Amino acid sequence: MAVKYELIKTCAQTGARLGRLHTPHGVIDTPTFMPVGTQASVKGMSPEELKTLGAQIILSNTYHLFLRPGHELVKEAGGLHRFMNWDRPILTDSGGFQVFSLSEMRKITEEGVQFRSHINGDKLSLTPESATQVQNALGADIIMAFDECPPYPAEYEYVKQSTERTSRWAERCLKAHSRSHDQALFGIVQGGMHADLRKQSALDLTSLDFPGYAMGGLSVGEPKHFMYEMLEETIPYLPGNKPRYLMGVGSPDALIEGSIRGVDMFDCVLPTRIARNGTLMTSQGRMVVRNAKYTNDFGPMDPECSCYACRNYSRAYIRHLIKADEMFGLRLTTIHNLHFLVNLMVQVREAIREDRLGTFREEFFEKYGMADN
Numbered sequence: 001m002a003v004k005y006e007l008i009k010t011c012a013q014t015g016a017r018l019g020r021l022h023t024p025h026g027v028i029d030t031p032t033f034m035p036v037g038t039q040a041s042v043k044g045m046s047p048e049e050l051k052t053l054g055a056q057i058i059l060s061n062t063y064h065l066f067l068r069p070g071h072e073l074v075k076e077a078g079g080l081h082r083f084m085n086w087d088r089p090i091l092t093d094s095g096g097f098q099v100f101s102l103s104e105m106r107k108i109t110e111e112g113v114q115f116r117s118h119i120n121g122d123k124l125s126l127t128p129e130s131a132t133q134v135q136n137a138l139g140a141d142i143i144m145a146f147d148e149c150p151p152y153p154a155e156y157e158y159v160k161q162s163t164e165r166t167s168r169w170a171e172r173c174l175k176a177h178s179r180s181h182d183q184a185l186f187g188i189v190q191g192g193m194h195a196d197l198r199k200q201s202a203l204d205l206t207s208l209d210f211p212g213y214a215m216g217g218l219s220v221g222e223p224k225h226f227m228y229e230m231l232e233e234t235i236p237y238l239p240g241n242k243p244r245y246l247m248g249v250g251s252p253d254a255l256i257e258g259s260i261r262g263v264d265m266f267d268c269v270l271p272t273r274i275a276r277n278g279t280l281m282t283s284q285g286r287m288v289v290r291n292a293k294y295t296n297d298f299g300p301m302d303p304e305c306s307c308y309a310c311r312n313y314s315r316a317y318i319r320h321l322i323k324a325d326e327m328f329g330l331r332l333t334t335i336h337n338l339h340f341l342v343n344l345m346v347q348v349r350e351a352i353r354e355d356r357l358g359t360f361r362e363e364f365f366e367k368y369g370m371a372d373n
């Protein structure tokens with residue numbers, strides 16, 4: 001059984017929808033936030049801890065695993081699920097974005113991308129065919145088409161050429177996609193911050209009939225209202241019976257705003273990345289637990305949170321661990337931030353079920369603060 005989206009209901013107050021994504025490794029309740037495990041590990045987290053905090057699907061990354069340890073090794077280990085002992089769904093990003101955000105000297109041609117490894121400088125290349133074959137070898141339940149994420153800002157003409165090439169690459173990915181696995185290949189809509197290019201990209205990709213569609217080229221430093229506008233310009237051209245995935249988004253406000261506009265899937269390194277410098281997402285907004293003001297604070301990081309860290313440890317203890325460079329401190333902040341976002345999506349789904357996501361948004365922003373966080 002491949003990947004199948006089940007629409008349960010649409011929120012009467014907003015454009016949000018409640019759904020279930022059925023995959024060979026289990027069901028995902030949507031809208032969902034997907035923790036990122038770039039190199040086959042969600043940094044510092046065991047699979048058991050991820051399950052305890054409610055993660056139903058995690059991400060991993062073609063670019064990184066292609067460079068190290070190599071997709072052949074992962075295949076030899078029995079695939080990514082076996083290799084990392086994660087028996088729930090996995091989604092792999094296709095590598096295009098990471099080539100641009102991580103590697104030196106890269107060159108784009110119609111064929112694909114040539115680049116130097118950010119690890120050892122080796123000259124490498126990825127094409128729509130090879131990126132698809134690598135993902136087939138890794139064995140994730142959902143794999144992504146190989147695309148170019150244009151830089152922001154970028155000239156209209158550049159975005160147009162890049163987006164048209166990404167559509168041609170998408171067709172090549174479909175042709176290369178091995179049907180011997182139960183994997184679903186999702187298309188990625190591009191188009192920069194231009195409504196006409198977004199529409200054309202969506203029409204090009206939906207004509208290829210993918211089982212799901214991502215919106216790429218966003219969360220690349222643009223003002224958030226541009227991102228929301230592009231969602232509103234794109235989603236009407238995507239089929240209602242397929243999942244919509246907004247790539248690279250992981251702040252509480254954007255998860256709520258994206259859900260309201262009909263997005264079903266989100267991922268971002270934000271919660272795990274800021275956890276590693278002691279910054280927490282709490283019901284009262286962002287908090288930097290390493291600040292001196294928490295030295296003698298023996299309360300939980302977030303009094304409203306039921307995560308393992310907030311139930312068992314104080315701000316003073318976690319601040320001490322971080323200052324003492326004790327690994328356990330960053331594990332606790334990571335557990336909390338991931339639980340915060342996974343639990344936020346539980347509340348978002350509840351609000352959709354009860355047709356009150358608009359009201360939930362107001363209440364949440366009131367407490368959390370509308371700051372860009």
Ligand SMILES: CC1(C)O[C@H]2[C@@H](O1)[C@@]1(COC(C)(C)O1)O[C@@H]2CNc1nc2cc3nc(N)[nH]c(=O)c3cc2[nH]1
Binds near residue numbers: 093
């Ligand atoms: C690279 C790293 C670590 O991930 C964060 C963060 O830096 C950074 C870098 O620019 C800021 C905004 C400052 O944040 O944006 C990342 C999250 N935004 C994002 N992830 C994406 C992944 C994508 N994958 C594909 N295949 N195609 C896309 O178009 C795409 C677009 C994306 N946008």
